[in-house]
Amino acid sequence: MxxxxxxxxxxxxxxxxxxxxxxxxxxxxxxxxxxxxxxxxxxxxxxxxxxxxxxxxxxxxxxxxxxxxxxxxxxxxxxxxxxxxxxxxxxxxxxxxxxxxxxxxxxxxxxxxxxxxxxxxxxxxxxxxxxxxxxxxxxxxxxxxxxxxxLDVLQPEAALELLRSLLKETPERIERELALANQLCEWLGYLPLGVELVGRYLARKQDLSLTEMLRRLENKRLDERSLSKSKSEADMTARRGVLAAFELSWQELEDSDKQLGCLLSLFAAAPIPWKLVEQCLPEEHTEELEEIRDDSLLILHLLQRKDEGVYQLHPLLREFFQYKCTGLKRAEEFKRSFCKVMVAVGKEIPEYPTLKQIYNVTPAIPHLAEVAKNLIQYVKDEDLIWAFIGNAQLYQDQGLYNQAVSWYEQSLTVTKKRLGESDVSVAQSLNNLAELYYLQGRYSEAEPLFLQALELRRHLLGKEHLDVALSLSNLAQLYNSQGRYSEAEPLFLQALELRRHLLGESHISVAHSLNNLAGLYNYQGRYSEAEPLYLQALELKRCLLGEEHPDFAHSLHNLAFLYYLQRRYSEAESLNLQALELKRCLLGEEHPDFAYSLNTLAALYESQGRYSEAEPLNLQALELRRRLLGEEHPSVADSLNNLAQLYRSQGRYSEAEPLDIQTLALRRKLLGEEHPHVAISLNNLAKLYYLQGNYAKSEPLYLQALDIFEQRLGANHPNTITVRENLAYLRDRLSPNQE
Structure with a gap:
């Protein structure tokens, strides 16, 4: 023994x-x-x-x-x-x-x-x-x-304990760099042999930091000498290093087994849906691939079955197969085929995915990311952008904007580097990144990118092209959110006319244009013009997408918001509840659009004096937006504003005041001094001071709000009229005191 x-x-x-x-x-x-x-x-x-x-x-x-x-x-x-x-x-x-x-x-x-x-x-x-x-x-x-x-690999805690046991003479190294120690174990896939070899190597090299050890492993991979058995380790039970241990199994494989192993190593270090493997080898018979998988790789424990139709390589075995890939005749063919399959997955992700669609495509996302990170040179020029769009869009459509932004930024960098500054893919990358900045509330960063994309598309595609219409619409939407309504309207109209001309009346892009133009009119208080456009858009979406689609829910919500502004509360509530339930089912409760509907429903209840129903909805929307969008986002300011309005209506002035002040500061920072939403906050704070009897603070705020509304919305906008009336009430109250 x-x-x-x-x-x-x-x-x-x-x-x-x-x-x-x-x-x-x-x-x-x-x-x-x-x-x-x-x-x-x-x-x-x-x-x-x-x-x-x-x-x-x-x-x-x-x-x-x-x-x-x-x-x-x-x-x-x-x-x-x-x-x-x-x-x-x-x-x-x-x-x-x-x-x-x-x-x-x-x-x-x-x-x-x-x-x-x-x-x-x-x-x-x-x-x-x-x-x-x-x-x-x-x-x-x-x-x-x-x-x-x-026998499986160690649990993370056990792997760390094994590493700690090997460094007993210098325990402070582990405690000082605990996060790095965990990363080391993770990189080694919690394989006992790997952890023991690296631990013994570190024990011999007492001046070597865990940071440097991890860097060497990431740089040299399986060639790193710490993964080879040293002559000085004669007391080790294991007789070989990691590479030599895997080599024994490699020698038992047939050529076809080796090829499949190398193909699998191209996938990310994540569970692999087997249907993707089959798509990479369309000329191979399904039964033959299954036989290799089951009778060779699984039997030799070179592959693990994780779930029905899902398999995975251990991280170090993946490294080993990649190591062997360099000498394989079909390696280049496999890489191109793998990239082609994953790009196709990226193209299939819908613009407004439901929870079910997200669930179905999520297993493929790490592998699409692997293409973008390490195999992008094997993607065709015309498909280049899709290696990034697929990853970004999935995150973006879940409201995970911070995770999406790096993919769009990489897309722009890579397309420019390979295709040059003047290419349609570069224009699309500019537009995509600008859209995401817009959703994050980063309006000043979005505008120049939208303008560049529009100019590039006009130059490359001509003025009568759908991509030009998209750029016009996106730029108009930005101007609309910034309160630059006079600049937004002609762009919205151009986009609508162009889409009608190119696509006809019954197309989803036409519905989007109708919806966007209605939104502009809604903000401007032109309710009678907005309603028929909202209704047209809703009906088009009902016909083209059906009533179980996130975009249909979005139109329901927009129409509900219009009715709320018109004080048609019973109609607004019915539509809002319908939209909220649809979003709950299709998008889940962790989505910005769900928070949007919560916020609007809370405002509706507040307007009806249904305060006990409004407050939990307001708080839920605010917490969700803060978590998904961050503290500095226009939507967070909207939720703060609504909560302050609720407290003000209840006479809870001490709770409302800090929220009103916070909202005003946030909107000024994000939207600028002349934005209509800033004017709304000025009016709300002025009203709060008025209700508290602090008239000296109230009047200048009303005057600032009135000036902004008159300049940006005109003298007859409902908001302008409201502030003018508020100021008149204040001056009536002041008149007796001034005599």
């Missing part, structure tokens, strides 16, 4: 118990196979089991190494040397072994067959064993019906 070099055996207590149970359960011969990929600690577990249960097996323990020679000969040699048995030399080897079994010392016996690669070679010696013999096999393979304990 080999000596264990483990300083502290961690993370395998449950496996030891399960192994003992497996060996005891069989009434005849219990053969428990500890199967697993190279480096997972099969030999060490068998060794620790033998040490722990030495007294259980009072008939002795015999440790056999099938790869070093015939185990029949090894059994006979052991019996002669350790048990003083003398099997007749004129017997053949099988008969000699059977003689040894019959004359073995009394008591239970543990036979360990360490690292069996071909069970058929050892099988002939085992059937004649008496029931007191327990046989424990370690192998990389699955052995059919034999009772099996499959």
């Amino acid at each position: 080999p000596l264990s070099g483990v300083v502290e055996f961690v993370g395998r207590e449950e496996e030891l118990q399960n192994l003992h149970q497996l060996l005891q359960d069989n009434k005849q011969v219990a053969i428990a196979a500890i199967a697993g990929m190279g480096g997972v600690g099969k030999t060490e577990l068998a060794l620790q089991y033998a040490i722990k249960h030495r007294e259980t097996y009072n008939g002795g323990l015999c440790w056999l190494l099938p790869k070093t020679g015939d185990i029949g000969i090894q059994v006979v040699q052991f019996a002669r040397m350790q048990l003083d048995l003398k099997p007749p030399e004129d017997f053949d080897i099988l008969a000699q072994v059977q003689y040894c079994w019959r004359h073995w010392r009394e008591g239970d016996v543990l036979l360990v067959l360490d690292d069996v690669s071909d069970y058929e070679e050892v099988k002939p010696y085992l059937p004649s064993l008496p029931s007191r013999f327990k046989v424990l096999i370690t192998t990389r393979q699955k052995l059919g019906r034999i009772a099996q304990l499959s």
